[in-house]
Amino acid sequence: MNGLILAARREVMTRIRTRAFVIGLIFTSVLVGAVSFAPKVLDRPDTYTLGTLGTQRLPLRAAAPDATFEWRTFPNEAAARQAVLDGDVDAVLAGGTTVLTNGEIDDRLGVLLQSADREAKLAAAGVSIPPLRMESIGADAHDQTARTGLAVVLVVVLFMMLIGQAGMVAMGVVEEKSSRIVEILLATLRPWQLFGGKIVGLGAVGLINLVTNLAVGLAASTASGVAGDFPPGMPGLVAGVLVWFVLGYAFYATLAGAMASLVSRQEEVNSVLTPLIMVIMVSYFLAFYATNAPTGTLATVMSYVPPFSSIVMPVRTAATEVPLWQVVLSMVAMAAAVLAALAFGAKVYQRAVLRTGARVKLRDVVRVR
Amino acid sequence: MLEISELRKRFAGGPDAPDGKLALDGIGFAVRPGRMFGFVGANGAGKTTTMRIVMGVLQADSGSVSWQGRPLRHDDRRRFGYMPEERGLYQKMRVAEQIAYFGRLHGMSAAAARKATEDLMERLGVAERRNDPVQALSLGNQQRVQLAVALVHDPEVLVLDEPFSGLDPIAVDALATALQERCGSGVPVIFSSHQLELVERLCDSVGIVAAGRMVATGAVAELRSAAGDTLRVVVRDAAPGWPDGLPGAVTVSGDRHILRTTSGDDQEILRRALKAGRVEHFGVERPTLTEIFKEAVT
Numbered sequence: 001m002n003g004l005i006l007a008a009r010r011e012v013m014t015r016i017r018t019r020a021f022v023i024g025l026i027f028t029s030v031l032v033g034a035v036s037f038a039p040k041v042l043d044r045p046d047t048y049t050l051g052t053l054g055t056q057r058l059p060l061r062a063a064a065p066d067a068t069f070e071w072r073t074f075p076n077e078a079a080a081r082q083a084v085l086d087g088d089v090d091a092v093l094a095g096g097t098t099v100l101t102n103g104e105i106d107d108r109l110g111v112l113l114q115s116a117d118r119e120a121k122l123a124a125a126g127v128s129i130p131p132l133r134m135e136s137i138g139a140d141a142h143d144q145t146a147r148t149g150l151a152v153v154l155v156v157v158l159f160m161m162l163i164g165q166a167g168m169v170a171m172g173v174v175e176e177k178s179s180r181i182v183e184i185l186l187a188t189l190r191p192w193q194l195f196g197g198k199i200v201g202l203g204a205v206g207l208i209n210l211v212t213n214l215a216v217g218l219a220a221s222t223a224s225g226v227a228g229d230f231p232p233g234m235p236g237l238v239a240g241v242l243v244w245f246v247l248g249y250a251f252y253a254t255l256a257g258a259m260a261s262l263v264s265r266q267e268e269v270n271s272v273l274t275p276l277i278m279v280i281m282v283s284y285f286l287a288f289y290a291t292n293a294p295t296g297t298l299a300t301v302m303s304y305v306p307p308f309s310s311i312v313m314p315v316r317t318a319a320t321e322v323p324l325w326q327v328v329l330s331m332v333a334m335a336a337a338v339l340a341a342l343a344f345g346a347k348v349y350q351r352a353v354l355r356t357g358a359r360v361k362l363r364d365v366v367r368v369r
Numbered sequence: 370m371l372e373i374s375e376l377r378k379r380f381a382g383g384p385d386a387p388d389g390k391l392a393l394d395g396i397g398f399a400v401r402p403g404r405m406f407g408f409v410g411a412n413g414a415g416k417t418t419t420m421r422i423v424m425g426v427l428q429a430d431s432g433s434v435s436w437q438g439r440p441l442r443h444d445d446r447r448r449f450g451y452m453p454e455e456r457g458l459y460q461k462m463r464v465a466e467q468i469a470y471f472g473r474l475h476g477m478s479a480a481a482a483r484k485a486t487e488d489l490m491e492r493l494g495v496a497e498r499r500n501d502p503v504q505a506l507s508l509g510n511q512q513r514v515q516l517a518v519a520l521v522h523d524p525e526v527l528v529l530d531e532p533f534s535g536l537d538p539i540a541v542d543a544l545a546t547a548l549q550e551r552c553g554s555g556v557p558v559i560f561s562s563h564q565l566e567l568v569e570r571l572c573d574s575v576g577i578v579a580a581g582r583m584v585a586t587g588a589v590a591e592l593r594s595a596a597g598d599t600l601r602v603v604v605r606d607a608a609p610g611w612p613d614g615l616p617g618a619v620t621v622s623g624d625r626h627i628l629r630t631t632s633g634d635d636q637e638i639l640r641r642a643l644k645a646g647r648v649e650h651f652g653v654e655r656p657t658l659t660e661i662f663k664e665a666v667t
Contacts, residue, residue, distance in 0.1 A: 006473050014462060181457030184518065187424040188447050188474040354426060356455075364381070 003189045007197025008204065011172070015205045025209060028160075029216045035153055036220035048109055051080050051092035051100075058093065058116040064108075146229035151291040151319040154241065157213060158311050159284045161245060163277065165206040166252040170260035170269050172198050173353070178264050182353055191350040199253050203246065210245055214238055231318075240327065241314050247331065248310030250338045252280060258345035261352040262360045272359070279307065287311040294319035304330050306337035371423075371441075371526055371557050372399045376432035378418055378581075392418045393429070394581035400526075400557040400574075405548065407568035407589075408561040409658075410578035411666055416561040417454050419578070420530050423559075424451045436526070447475050450524030454531050454561075456515050458503045465490065465499035468517045475522035482521065489517040493543075509540055516544065520551070527551060529560040533567060545571055569658040579666040593655045596664065600635055601654050602628040607646030615641065625649070 015021055046067040050060075051074050060069050072089060074080035080092040084102050090109060092100040099105065099113055122129065173195075176182040185194050218238075221227040231237075259272045286308055290299035294316050303313040303322075309330045316322055351365045374397040380390045393415045400406040408416050421427040423434050425446050434441045459467055465486055472482030490496040493513040498506060503514060512535065519527065527548070533541050548571070552558050562568050568575055569589055576586040585592060604611070604626045612619050615638055617630025626646075628638070635653075642648050656664070 003474065006470070010462075010470055014459075175459075176457075179457040179460060180453060180455035181459060183421070183424075183426050183453040183455065184451055184457060184471070185474070186426050187449065187451045188471070190443065 003193035004197045004200065007189065007194055008201035011198055011201025012204050015168075015202065016208070021205070025212060028157075028209070028213050032153075032157075032213045032217045033220040036217055036226055037224040046108065048091075048106075049089045051083055051089040053077060053080060053092070053094055056093060056096065058113065058120060060112055060116050063112050063116050063119075067108075067112075146226070147231050147319050148291055150230065150237075151294070151315045152288075153217070154318050155284065155287045155291060155311065155315050157210070158241070158245060158248065158314065159280065159287070161206055161210055162248050162252050162311070163280050165202055165249055166256040166276070166280075167269075167273070168202050168205075169198055169253040170256040170273055171266065172202065173257045173260040173349070174263060174266055174269050177261060177353055177356065178266065180356065186354065191353065192346050195257060195346060195349045195353075199250065199257060203249050203253065206245070206249055207242070210242065214241070237314075237318055240317055243331065244310050244314040244334075247334045247338055248307065251307045251310065251334070251341050252276065254338070254341045254345035258348040258352075259362075261349045262362060262365070264356045264359075268359060283308045283311045287315045290315050291319055304333060306334040309334050370399055370401050370437065371559075372433075372435045373397055373419065373423065374433055374435075376419060376422055376434075377430045378415075378422065378427070379430055392581055393422075393432075395432070396578060396581060396583050397432070398576045398583055398586050400559055402557050403552055403555045404573045405552045405558045405560070405571055407572035407575040408559060408578065409563070409565060409568055409575060409662055410561075414578045414666075415581040416578055417530055418581075420451075420528050420559070420561065421453075423528055424449065424453075426453075445525075448522065448525045450519040450522070450527045450529075452515060452519045452529040452532050456512070458511065458514060458518065460504040461502050463500050463502055464495060464506070464514055467503060468514065468521050471518045472521040475524075477522055485521050485523070486517070489521055493517055493547075508535065509537065512536060512540065516547065520547070524551075525556060527556055527558040527560075529558070531562060532560050533562055533564055541567070565658045565662060575658065577662055577665045584665045585661065589658060592661055593658070596656045596661050597631045598653045598655055600628075600630050600633075600638065601650065601652055602638060602642050602648065603650035604628070604642045604645055605647040605649055607642075611641060611645035612638075 046064075047070070048060075048067065049070045049072065051072045053074055053076070057071055060067075072083070074083065074092065077094060080089075080094065081100060083089045084092055084100050087102065090101070091105055091113070093113075094100050105113075119129070176185065176194075182194070189197075218227065218234075221230070255276055256273055259276060260269055263269060263272050286298070286302050290296075290303070290312050293299055299312060299316055302308045303316045303326075313322075313327060313330045317327060348362070348365050352360045376393045376396045378391075378393040380392055396415060396419055398406070408419070410416050418427065422429045423441070425441075425443060436445050462470070468486040468489060469479075469482040472485055473479065477485065487496070490499055493516065495506070495510055495513050495517070498510065503511060506514065516532070519529065529548075532544060532548075536544060545567070548558055548560070572589060574586065574588045575592065577584050587595070600617070606624055607626050612626070612628055615628065615630070616633040617628055620627045620629075628642070630638070639648070639651055642651070
């Protein structure tokens with residue numbers, strides 16, 4: 001065990017001192033921070049600039065209290081037409097019967113103008129209509145938008161972290177194999193200590209990354225006020241994401257390292273990892289689909305199937321309410337898959353890592369000797 | 370004492386060689402404490418395979434390796450020092466950290482590893498490069514770091530595969546001195562080399578391996594005397610046919626006749642030679658290790 005810890009510590013110490021790690025961490029933190037502020041910046045209320053000839057205006061504010069309206073008065077129709085064509089105003093109310101626009105009018109503005117006009121004319125005729133009362137009987141719509149946004153961010157972050165860290169394990173295995181340092185290492189360490197140390201060490205580096213990003217994200221969204229829209233149970237969600245990252249990482253990193261042990265040159269890593277990257281890509285697309293339809297059959301079923309569950313389930317829990325027992329069941333299934341990957345990966349690694357030269361065939365390694 | 374006995378190893382074959390390749394065919398030898406054992410043989414004879422099995426990097430099909438009378442285990446090997454044929458270091462890791470890391474892997478405490486690293490870097494002349502990544506060092510200096518990695522934990526046994534290859538004469542001397550020091554403190558040292566003069570100069574005993582078998586093993590002096598002395602006589606301006614009836618072979622080089630023989634009455638040969646012409650050389654020669662090696666492997 002001691003050897004595994006030494007190997008893991010070396011991975012952490014050499015990795016976190018590299019420029020790539022520091023720059024990557026700063027970059028993702030800035031990105032996460034920006035995403036946390038984005039809803040407040042992009043989600044501004046609608047603003048319309050309207051023109052009028054003379055003093056006639058419509059009571060638009062009463063119809064749309066969340067929008068702002070700016071009125072401009074033009075001395076004659078020619079000046080108003082010019083302003084419309086120049087894009088200075090969205091529409092001009094010309095007399096009581098015509099609205100001048102450049103092309104088709106904005107949907108919402110059109111409806112507002114029509115209904116305010118009708119209301120004003122009916123009121124003049126002595127008819128008053130009480131406005132419809134709106135009542136929401138579903139979940140808070142605002143809550144749902146925030147949840148979906150959160151799920152999308154989660155998909156991207158988990159995907160990037162899994163593919164990045166698993167790739168790093170693969171490159172590390174080949175680095176040791178191609179420089180032949182593995183021969184000296186294996187004279188003092190057992191293969192599982194060296195391989196396990198690499199997986200644990202680079203996993204710790206990944207966790208440092210993930211925890212930093214989560215902390216930055218939570219702090220930034222608290223500062224921007226977006227956090228107010230978060231669903232209840234955020235601590236549980238965050239804890240779940242960390243567990244899912246550990247499970248998904250352990251699965252993919254073990255297999256990536258094992259596959260990488262088959263080749264002896266860095267250039268060959270990509271080709272040997274292709275099948276695994278395909279699986280991660282499929283998980284990614286499934287999870288993206290799940291952000292839109294978190295209660296659909298596909299998302300529900302795939303949130304139990306390892307290794308897809310390692311991205312789909314956390315996304316489902318972020319996007320909708322998922323009973324705890326379902327999450328636990330899915331985690332148990334994934335943990336079993338991780339154990340199987342460890343048994344398989346350790347065997348492949350042990351048998352292949354000292355066979356330098358041409359690419360070792362997986363079939364030859366798996367076959368019992 | 371490190372004892373290697375009856376090692377056999379067959380590598381799995383491909384489609385073109387279904388039986389595989391027999392790399393070791395019952396190789397065996399022993400190295401006593403404080404002795405330097407030179408391991409020589411042609412390329413592909415089985416030296417590297419043997420050393421890798423000793424270091425536990427490869428598994429033998431059969432045979433055994435024992436240390437101090439009992440089978441060698443993983444924990445024993447952690448106290449061995451190993452330099453594989455294919456040099457390998459973490460290219461991006463700093464020199465001092467790397468040496469100390471291997472000290473830790475060999476079971477040293479952090480403080481002991483740091484101290485041993487400092488001492489070694491000082492002695493091997495790489496102390497001022499301690500914070501440079503290995504890839505920034507010259508090949509010669511990388512070799513020194515490689516040696517430091519093998520020596521850092523004050524190993525009980527040293528197993529070095531071609532430690533002298535690629536070194537300049539000064540570095541060869543420095544490495545030879547370092548090995549002799551270790552050997553002098555009671556550590557058995559095994560190293561393989563193609564530089565037979567070096568093996569002859571440094572080693573107490575040698576093993577000559579060919580096709581996975583040990584064809585000759587023993588003290589260098591014993592091997593040389595066992596191979597038999599050769600009498601070499603050089604006669605100038607002699608008439609052809611003077612050595613008729615004498616044992617051995619005669620070669621002619623210009624006006625010189627050179628007679629080589631391992632048998633016969635040397636006094637009789639001398640008398641005949643003196644009668645035939647001018648004797649420029651008359652002496653007994655022991656075969657060099659190179660000659661023994663060539664004899665043994667062909």
